[in-house]
Amino acid sequence: MGCTKVSPACDGCYAEALMDKRYGKVQWGGERKRTGASTWHDPVRWQRHAEKDGDRPFVFCASLADIFDNQVPPEWRADAFAVMRATPSLVYLLLTKRPQNIVKLSDAAGGLPANAALGTTVEDQKRADINLPALEGARIETNPLFTFGSFEPLLGPVIIPPAFMPDWIITGGETDQGGHKARPTHPDWFRDLRDQAAAAGSAYHHKQNGEWVSVSEVAGPGAHYTFPDGATVRRIGKKLSGRTVDGIEHNAFPTFANMETHHA
Ligand code: SF4
Numbered sequence: 095m096g097c098t099k100v101s102p103a104c105d106g107c108y109a110e111a112l113m114d115k116r117y118g119k120v121q122w123g124g125e126r127k128r129t130g131a132s133t134w135h136d137p138v139r140w141q142r143h144a145e146k147d148g149d150r151p152f153v154f155c156a157s158l159a160d161i162f163d164n165q166v167p168p169e170w171r172a173d174a175f176a177v178m179r180a181t182p183s184l185v186y187l188l189l190t191k192r193p194q195n196i197v198k199l200s201d202a203a204g205g206l207p208a209n210a211a212l213g214t215t216v217e218d219q220k221r222a223d224i225n226l227p228a229l230e231g232a233r234i235e236t237n238p239l240f241t242f243g244s245f246e247p248l249l250g251p252v253i254i255p256p257a258f259m260p261d262w263i264i265t266g267g268e269t270d271q272g273g274h275k276a277r278p279t280h281p282d283w284f285r286d287l288r289d290q291a292a293a294a295g296s297a298y299h300h301k302q303n304g305e306w307v308s309v310s311e312v313a314g315p316g317a318h319y320t321f322p323d324g325a326t327v328r329r330i331g332k333k334l335s336g337r338t339v340d341g342i343e344h345n346a347f348p349t350f351a352n353m354e355t356h357h358a
Contacts, residue, residue, distance in 0.1 A: 095119060095158045096126040098165065101191045103217040103247055109158040111272035126159065126166050134173075137181040144183035150353055155186045162190040162199050171203045178207035185350075189213040189244055193228035197235045206236040211350070213242035213260070218250035226258035239350040245287055246301060248279045254290050262348040263291040265339075267304020269332045278319045278327045281308035284339050297346035300339050307335035 095113050099105070099122070110122045120127050137153065144151055155161055155178075161171065178186050186209060190196065193214040200206040212232055214225040226243065233241050245252060246266030254260075265284050268276035284300065291298035303311070306319065306327040312335060316328040337343055 095129060096122065096124065097160050097163055098123045101215065101217065101221060102249055103191065103215050103221070106247065106268055106271040106274035106276065108269075108271050111274070113158055115272045126163070126170075128170060129158070134177060137177050137184055141181035141183055144181075150183055150185050152347075153184045153186050155188050160190050160192055161188050162192045162195040164192070164195050164199065168199070168202050171199060175200075175203045175205075175207050178209060182209050184209060185239060185353075186210045187213060187242070188238075189215065189242075191215045191225070193225050193232055196228070196232035200232075200236050206238060208239075210238055211240045211242060211262075211348075212236070212238040213244055213262075213264075215244045215246070216252060216254075217245065217247055219252050222252045222254060222258075226254060226260070229260065230258045240348045242348065247277065247304065248283050248287075249277060251280070251283050251286060253286075254294075256294065259290075259294045259296055261350075262297045262299065262346075263287055264299045264301060266301035267306055267332075267335070269302075269304050276305035276329075278306040278321075278329075279304060280321050280325055281311070281327065281339070282325065288339060288344065297348045298344045299346055300337055300344040302332060302337045303335035305329050305332055305335065311338060311341070312336060 113119045114122045140151060188210050212229060214229045216222045216225055229241055240261040242262035242264060243260040244264050247268030248265055265287050267279040270276050288298055306329050309326045309328050314330055316330040318326050318328050320326045
């Protein structure tokens with residue numbers, strides 16, 4: 095638990111809103127804390143279920159931290175990697191806003207586990223230009239199951255350089271977190287990423303629209319925000335905004351070596 099903000103996507107950090115502001119368990123930007131033994135044991139239980147069911151569930155790792163945060167004691171990461179190796183049916187999604195640290199910190203923890211996928215957050219073009227090349231470099235060095243880009247919260251238009259296209263593109267709008275009010279996402283920013291994923295043959299998953307939604311997507315009242323080009327979104331709340339783009343849900347998952355079935 096715990097982290098330090100490094101990027102505009104961190105402005106509305108969900109983990110901070112929960113573990114610092116709401117529960118006071120950790121101070122954001124301060125010392126990292128370790129979660130309890132039962133949390134560390136959960137994957138062992140999930141592994142048993144996965145073996146029984148013969149599937150490969152996806153596990154989002156370290157939702158209250160950044161797994162490649164270099165202020166986390168390295169022994170904790172080595173312990174986490176050991177848990178991953180001991181639970182080979184699980185597919186670990188390691189999402190980071192610090193992809194530059196992946197190779198060094200993985201090497202220090204005994205190498206990236208064979209059942210890990212690597213992803214980075216890309217909220218705007220600047221982060222695309224910095225984080226996607228770093229992710230691709232890490233892919234070459236550490237051989238993950240697949241790579242993914244989390245374009246959530248999407249805060250600007252993004253053109254993905256073709257050489258750095260991840261295997262899986264995930265998009266989403268921003269949601270309110272404590273005192274942080276969600277920034278609107280232009281519907282074309284989602285559409286452009288959907289189309290780039292299709293053109294590249296990458297899987298595309300649209301998680302949710304966030305608090306704002308295109309006026310053409312869902313009818314109803316709510317405060318409007320108009321972008322300079324005239325496109326208008328409306329603030330109707332994350333429950334009502336749904337998860338369609340142009341009326342269609344996008345739920346694709348990547349394919350990878352030794353995959354059987356998988357669940358989100
Ligand atoms: S990297 Fe993730 S966990 Fe860390 S401050 Fe940013 S959003 Fe929060």
